[in-house]
Amino acid sequence: MKKVEIYTDGACSGNPGIGGWAAVLLYGQHRREISGGESETTNNRMELTAVIEALKKLKEPCAVTIYSDSAYIVNCFHQKWYKKWEQKGFKKNPDLWKELLALVQAHEVNFVKVKGHSDVELNNRCDELARAEVMKLKQ
Incomplete structure (x- = not known):
């Protein structure tokens, strides 16, 4: 099984409000950045969307480590809240x-919890990309 690392983040200006999501996917020497946004959403929806969109990019079953600063997502899987x-x-x-659970299967x-807005370079990159999506939608 291919091993993939994925960093994700979501951002929202207002909650609900304009939101953005982003992910950085790593496989071997390959790196791919993806992002998007919505005009009326919540922070939790953007956090979920980041993970979903990243997993949708995988073309075959993989061993995936997802790094997220979202306690909502990480704790959900660690503590089986779902x-x-x-x-x-x-x-x-x-x-x-429902979409995320199907993709995870x-x-x-x-899932690994990382501290947001700290020294985790790729989490910071996701935050930057997600906030850029918010700014695009505000214009």
Whole structure:
């Protein structure tokens, strides 16, 4: 199985408000940056979208390590919150959670919590890209 590292981040100006998401995918010597935004969203939706869009770029099952500063996402998988949320019908962001859970099942995924706005270079790069998407939508 190919080993891929993915750094992700989401940003929102207002919550809800204009949002951006970004991811940096690493495989061997290859690096790919992706980003996008939405005009009316929330920070959590952007965090989820970053992970989803990154996983959608993988063309085959991979061993993936996802680095995120989102406790919402990382704790959900570490503590298996999604099981209870699934049983209760996903009260928040059901569309994104269903899509993310399906994508995670296609790969071996490990989630790692990183401290946001610290010395994690690629997390900072994702933050920069996500905020740039917000600025594009504000213009």
